[in-house]
Amino acid sequence: xxxxxxxxxxxxxxxxxxxxxxxxxxxVTDFTLDNGLQVVVxxxxxxxxxxxxxxxxxxxxxxxxxxxxxxxxLEHLLFKQTKxxxxxxxxxxxxxxxxxxxxxxxxxxxxxFQRVAADRLDLMMQMEADRMVNLDLSEEDIVTxxxxxxxxxxxxxxxxxxxxxxxxxxxxLFLNHRYGVPVIGWRHEMEKxxxxxxxxxxxxxxxxxxAVLVVAGDVLPDDVRQLAEKNxxxxxxxxxxxPRARPQEPPQIAARRLTxxxxxxxxxxxxxxxxxxxxxxxxQSTAAALTLLAEILGGGQTSVLTQKLQFETSTAVYAAxxxxxxxxxxxxxxxxxxxxADVTLQAAEEALDQAxxxxxxxxxxxxxxxxxxxxFSASDxxxxxxxxxxxxxxxxxxxxxxxxxxxxxxxxxIQAVTAKDIMAAAKDVLRDAGSVTGWLMKPEEEMQ
Numbered sequence: 001x002x003x004x005x006x007x008x009x010x011x012x013x014x015x016x017x018x019x020x021x022x023x024x025x026x027x028v029t030d031f032t033l034d035n036g037l038q039v040v041v042x043x044x045x046x047x048x049x050x051x052x053x054x055x056x057x058x059x060x061x062x063x064x065x066x067x068x069x070x071x072x073x074l075e076h077l078l079f080k081q082t083k084x085x086x087x088x089x090x091x092x093x094x095x096x097x098x099x100x101x102x103x104x105x106x107x108x109x110x111x112x113f114q115r116v117a118a119d120r121l122d123l124m125m126q127m128e129a130d131r132m133v134n135l136d137l138s139e140e141d142i143v144t145x146x147x148x149x150x151x152x153x154x155x156x157x158x159x160x161x162x163x164x165x166x167x168x169x170x171x172x173l174f175l176n177h178r179y180g181v182p183v184i185g186w187r188h189e190m191e192k193x194x195x196x197x198x199x200x201x202x203x204x205x206x207x208x209x210x211a212v213l214v215v216a217g218d219v220l221p222d223d224v225r226q227l228a229e230k231n232x233x234x235x236x237x238x239x240x241x242x243p244r245a246r247p248q249e250p251p252q253i254a255a256r257r258l259t260x261x262x263x264x265x266x267x268x269x270x271x272x273x274x275x276x277x278x279x280x281x282x283x284q285s286t287a288a289a290l291t292l293l294a295e296i297l298g299g300g301q302t303s304v305l306t307q308k309l310q311f312e313t314s315t316a317v318y319a320a321x322x323x324x325x326x327x328x329x330x331x332x333x334x335x336x337x338x339x340x341a342d343v344t345l346q347a348a349e350e351a352l353d354q355a356x357x358x359x360x361x362x363x364x365x366x367x368x369x370x371x372x373x374x375x376f377s378a379s380d381x382x383x384x385x386x387x388x389x390x391x392x393x394x395x396x397x398x399x400x401x402x403x404x405x406x407x408x409x410x411x412x413x414i415q416a417v418t419a420k421d422i423m424a425a426a427k428d429v430l431r432d433a434g435s436v437t438g439w440l441m442k443p444e445e446e447m448q
Contacts, residue, residue: 024384025408028394029221033228035237036209040394040404041224042216044387050217051388052124053113054132055395057212058205060185061107061178061246061328067197069185072105073149074198078112079103080141082134087141090127097123107179108328109399115388118218125231132206133235142195150191153184161262165440172256173273173332173436176247207238212398216391246329249275252434259439268441269318270345272352273334276429279325279397281406287325288413289425290333294323295372296364296422297356298335302371305335308355315343315351328401333429345439356430364419373415380411 029041060071081087094101099116114124157163167182174180184190213232215224252275279287298305298321305319318338325331339348383389397407 024390025404028404028408029224030404031221031225033208033233035233035235036207037211037213037228037232037235038398039213039215039224039228040398041219041221042214042387042390042394043219043221044216044390045218048118048218049115049387050118050121050215050219051113051115051391052121052128053111053214053216053391053395054128055109055111055212055214055399056205057108057210057244057399058110058201059106059108060181060183062205062244063178063181063201065178067189067193067201068181069149069183069190070193070197070201071110072184073145073190073193074201075103075105075110075112076145076149077137077141077198078131078135080145081136082131083136084130084134085127090131093123093127099124105183106396107183109396111395111399113388113391121215121219121224122227122231125227129231129235132208132211132232135202135206137195137198139195142193142198146190146193149184150187153187153190157182157184158187161260161265161440164262165260165438168258168260169271169273169436169438170332172258172438173275175249175252177249177329178246179327179329204238204241207241208232208235209237210241212395214391214395214398216387216394244328249330255432255434256436257438258436259441261441261443263443265440265442267338268345268439269336269338270349270352270437270439271334271336272349272435272437273332274429274431274434274436275330276323276333277325278327278329278331279400279402279406279410281402284325284406284410284413285417285421286425286428288410288417289421290323290325290429291414292369292372292417293422293426294321294333295375296368297321297359299372302368304359305337305352305355308358309337309348309351313351314340315348316340319352326396326400326402345441349437349439360423360426364422366419369419369422373417376414377411 024042027043030039032038058071060068063070079088079090091101094114094116097116097120099114099120101114103110103112112128116124157167171180213228276290277286295303297303298319300306303321305321309316309319316337317340318336320336321334322336323331323333335352337348337352339345383393394407
């Protein structure tokens with residue numbers, strides 16, 4: 001299964017749309033079953049297909065200290081046997097019915113999905129409800145799948161200097177919060193994950209009152225309700241489910257730096273990250289300002305950093321800003337600069353500092369801001385063509401603390417942001433004392 005990670009923008013990233021199109025609300029229905037399962041239905045009758053996604057409000061940041069990676073490990077294990085299905089039978093049945101399925105884990109959620117013909121929705125619900133409560137694991141399953149996730153870490157992280165660098169940078173940014181722990185887990189803890197760890201996480205978080213069901217495609221809300229009541233309705237809620245409470249960050253009062261050297265580095269680069277507020281229910285204005293700030297500074301060919309560092313000074317071959325406010329707790333805002341061949345990392349960092357200083361002096365270019373807002377509006381419209389993308393955007397938002405009203409309000413909030421709002425957000429977030437600056441480079445002897 002795929003590890004869902006937020007990472008630097010030039011690395012492979014599963015994209016979740018920032019928002020649903022403004023007028024999609026008319027096609028969205030939601031209700032909650034008696035056992036607490038929230039159900040969202042997104043109608044799209046252009047093709048006789050349906051996306052069935054079950055999201056759990058449980059990700060790597062909800063893990064107990066010392067068992068990092070258990071959320072992702074359990075995601076893998078859910079494709080093993082249940083009391084009614086053999087190991088691997090779930091995916092075989094989906095494929096036999098002409099569909100596809102997968103799952104992914106993030107810091108705030110775990111999601112399982114199938115894309116099938118609309119008349120197979122009942123079957124998908126039946127099987128997904130089954131593995132919500134009937135997972136039947138053995139010690140052999142643990143040993144076998146633990147080797148799989150360790151090899152996954154080897155391929156995705158240990159063999160990638162960039163991935164190792166990002167892990168260290170993230171750990172330096174989040175001193176106390178579980179966001180500083182990689183989704184896939186620390187290797188030394190992954191090697192000790194056992195059956196008890198998996199069952200503890202499963203029994204705590206895999207329950208209808210901790211899940212969101214998103215059904216998108218050629219369906220009618222009443223039909224979905226009937227099927228959900230039939231398949232998910234009989235499942236019991238977890239009465240012991242506690243509110244999501246994570247250790248929070250202390251005030252950050254000192255700039256931090258790190259250098260990671262690895263002989264496998266093909267292209268040195270530098271990054272800088274800051275803690276930044278997330279999208280909160282009923283309060284998304286600052287996140288909207290930071291979203292636009294990231295686009296203004298490093299969102300493309302016309303961005304401030306691209307113009308300054310790539311075109312005007314030839315300091316860099318790549319420069320970007322990144323921000324993702326879709327998280328339950330504080331997120332991050334950051335920059336990445338890949339220097340030109342004859343430019344040192346020190347010079348690249350100084351050029352970044354200079355470009356930011358000039359931006360704070362000049363302020364937001366109003367024409368650029370309006371152009372970016374227009375692009376956001378267009379993206380919202382284009383998003384309607386991707387049913388699975390819509391299902392992703394709703395599920396991720398709802399399991400990250402937002403409500404439907406927040407999702408539907410987001411496009412208007414983006415459009416209402418002013419240049420003053422953006423500069424205020426920039427001054428609040430881009431503080432030297434709260435920054436983490438990192439260099440990824442070859443060993444010093446190879447840099448001479």
